Amino acid sequence: MRLCLRALGAPLRGFVLHSGKRVASCFSTAGFDLPDWFKNPEDGGSCAGLGGDGDDDFVLPAKSGTLEERRETATGSGTKPLSILARCPASHQEAEFEADLDEVSRILSSRFASPEAIVIAMDCCHVRVSGRLVDKILHRFNSDWVAAFGFFMWAGTQDGYRHCANSYDSMVDIVGKFKQFDLMCGLISQMHEVGGLVSLVTMTKVMRRLCGANRWSDAIDAFHKMDQFGVAKDTKAMNVLLDTLCKERSVKRAMGAFQQLMGTIPPDESSFNTLVHGWCNARMMKEARKTMKQMEEHGFSPSVVTYTSLIEAYCMEKDFQTVDNILGEMRRRGCPPNIITYTIVMHALGKAGRTQEALDTFEKVKQDACTPDASFYNSLIYILGRAGRFLDANFVVAEMHRTGISPNVTTFNTLISAACDHSQAENALKLLVQMEEKSCKPDIKTYTPLLKLCCKRQWVRTLLFLICHMFRKDITPDFSTYTLLVSWLCRNGKLVQSCLFLEEMVSKGFAPKQETFDLVLDKLENRNMHSAMRKIQLLRVQVAGNRRKSNETRW
DNA sequence: TGAAGTTTAA
Numbered sequence: 022m023r024l025c026l027r028a029l030g031a032p033l034r035g036f037v038l039h040s041g042k043r044v045a046s047c048f049s050t051a052g053f054d055l056p057d058w059f060k061n062p063e064d065g066g067s068c069a070g071l072g073g074d075g076d077d078d079f080v081l082p083a084k085s086g087t088l089e090e091r092r093e094t095a096t097g098s099g100t101k102p103l104s105i106l107a108r109c110p111a112s113h114q115e116a117e118f119e120a121d122l123d124e125v126s127r128i129l130s131s132r133f134a135s136p137e138a139i140v141i142a143m144d145c146c147h148v149r150v151s152g153r154l155v156d157k158i159l160h161r162f163n164s165d166w167v168a169a170f171g172f173f174m175w176a177g178t179q180d181g182y183r184h185c186a187n188s189y190d191s192m193v194d195i196v197g198k199f200k201q202f203d204l205m206c207g208l209i210s211q212m213h214e215v216g217g218l219v220s221l222v223t224m225t226k227v228m229r230r231l232c233g234a235n236r237w238s239d240a241i242d243a244f245h246k247m248d249q250f251g252v253a254k255d256t257k258a259m260n261v262l263l264d265t266l267c268k269e270r271s272v273k274r275a276m277g278a279f280q281q282l283m284g285t286i287p288p289d290e291s292s293f294n295t296l297v298h299g300w301c302n303a304r305m306m307k308e309a310r311k312t313m314k315q316m317e318e319h320g321f322s323p324s325v326v327t328y329t330s331l332i333e334a335y336c337m338e339k340d341f342q343t344v345d346n347i348l349g350e351m352r353r354r355g356c357p358p359n360i361i362t363y364t365i366v367m368h369a370l371g372k373a374g375r376t377q378e379a380l381d382t383f384e385k386v387k388q389d390a391c392t393p394d395a396s397f398y399n400s401l402i403y404i405l406g407r408a409g410r411f412l413d414a415n416f417v418v419a420e421m422h423r424t425g426i427s428p429n430v431t432t433f434n435t436l437i438s439a440a441c442d443h444s445q446a447e448n449a450l451k452l453l454v455q456m457e458e459k460s461c462k463p464d465i466k467t468y469t470p471l472l473k474l475c476c477k478r479q480w481v482r483t484l485l486f487l488i489c490h491m492f493r494k495d496i497t498p499d500f501s502t503y504t505l506l507v508s509w510l511c512r513n514g515k516l517v518q519s520c521l522f523l524e525e526m527v528s529k530g531f532a533p534k535q536e537t538f539d540l541v542l543d544k545l546e547n548r549n550m551h552s553a554m555r556k557i558q559l560l561r562v563q564v565a566g567n568r569r570k571s572n573e574t575r576w
Numbered sequence: 577t578g579a580a581g582t583t584t585a586a
Contacts, residue, residue, distance in 0.1 A: 225578090229577085229578080260579075261578085263579090264578060264579070265578080267578095267579095268577090268578065289579095290579080291579045292579085293579085294579040294580075295578095295579050296579095297579085297580095298579065298580065301580095324579095324580095325580080326579055326580050327579090327580085328580090329580040329581080330579085330580055332580090333580070333581080359580090360581080361580055361581045362580080362581080363581090364580095364581040364582065365580075365581050365582095367581095368581075368582070394581095394582095395582080396581055396582040397581080397582075398582085399581095399582040399583070400581075400582045400583095401582090402582085402583095403582065403583070429582095430583085431582055431583050432582090432583090433583090434582095434583045434584090435582075435583050436583095437583090438583060438584070439583095464583095465584095466583055466584065467583090469583090469584050469585090470583090470584065473584075473585090501584070501585075501586095502584085504586090505584080505585085505586090508586085536586090
């Protein structure tokens with residue numbers, strides 16, 4: 022089956038998306054360059070050239086698919102999810118669900134100034150609200166808190182429906198991600214009043230989001246207030262707090278909290294391992310060793326997890342001599358390295374350019390009768406791919422199949438990224454098709470290297486195709502992907518598109534870096550695009566305002 | 577997403 026972009030004319034031009042609407046329609050109207058391999062098939066292989074009688078032809082390769090599937094894909098309506106292989110709803114009920122999902126997405130895609138405006142707009146919408154629909158919409162709009170929260174409020178008022186704890190948790194996470202801490206607070210109170218829906222899962226999200234916004238002491242406060250919402254302040258909860266503080270660059274605060282709490286909450290092995298890992302990540306090895314000692318004083322001997330954290334830190338320092346010493350110590354103390362330890366060591370050697378030593382690790386794994394898992398294989402594929410050894414990488418994929426370990430999304434992402442790095446665009450796109458065939462769901466990391474390659478080569482049509490493909494799969498760009506698109510397009514002279522992505526980025530609640538604004542404004546000035554400049558300057562002021570507002574909010 | 581490991585990267 023081959024999928025021709027022109028056959029998708031309707032979805033391209035109408036481009037019904039919950040996101041990127043204006044960006045996409047802009048791409049589809051101007052006259053852009055075709056991918057090089059389309060113009061010069063010998064450059065990029067045979068995947069793209071079909072007919073070639075018009076600018077819109079761009080073909081993705083695919084191997085299978087019935088005639089029916091072809092027809093359905095080619096004529097697929099703009100509201101159906103774009104899929105290289107067509108999908109049909111399994112039942113009538115399923116079709117209704119899909120239609121409801123599309124209807125809500127369509128409404129939420131328009132830009133609304135506030136969640137309240139969405140509640141009003143939703144009132145004419147006759148869909149059957151269910152927990153599944155709410156979860157799906159929250160997932161789809163998890164990068165657009167206004168849309169997600171507006172819909173959530175509306176759904177909560179519908180007859181015969183009540184939000185479950187799980188939906189509340191997702192909503193808490195989304196508003197937290199965009200630093201809407203007042204709303205987050207309100208949701209927690211509501212969850213409690215409605216019937217004790219607050220759990221450790223909820224409070225974990227609260228603490229992680231607060232720490233993510235550098236509000237470490239607010240996170241500690243949230244921990245102390247947990248029992249007011251009926252969540253026990255036990256060892257498990259304390260470990261979440263410690264881990265959160267450590268992961269969010271505040272191991273010192275974690276240690277402080279631990280020293281305060283350990284009198285009332287008994288620590289376990291995880292508590293110590295979390296802290297050791299925190300110190301190791303901060304490269305404070307003396308402290309890490311001290312915590313290990315403290316661990317032993319409490320009757321816990323260092324485990325493979327503890328040692329592996331140490332090893333990882335020395336790997337980051339490229340101190341492979343110390344790594345070897347620790348491996349020896351582990352064996353002596355009857356705590357042999359496991360597949361995770363080996364993955365770390367192998368990966369670090371590979372990254373340090375010591376490819377052969379890295380590959381020798383595979384032998385050691387076999388000698389130790391350690392069983393490789395998907396992550397280990399993925400790391401091996403990464404090292405081989407980086408070295409351009411694609412045949413060997415494919416051999417590893419075959420080995421995975423042979424040992425009953427299915428290649429996962431990371432396997433594909435690694436292969437795609439390596440192919441892009443070596444300018445093998447055709448292979449990279451083939452892998453994307455293979456993922457679809459194997460029902461392996463792509464994520465944002467699948468697309469980033471492909472998008473980057475398109476930006477670099479100025480393949481704007483292919484870029485559009487990929488963005489379209491991405492949105493249809495409910496994958497929205499993250500902060501870095503937006504930054505990438507804005508800056509690459511800007512550097513490559515596609516200023517209009519760059520500005521549109523910048524606007525969309527802000528409307529999604531992201532705060533672009535000053536450098537990103539500077540870059541765009543600089544290019545606009547060079548081109549004397551004054552009205553666009555004013556618009557972007559206004560946007561910058563808006564972002565600064567949002568930032569101030571979110572810093573003022575108190576938990 | 578979370579007590580340790582794998583994919584983007586200026």
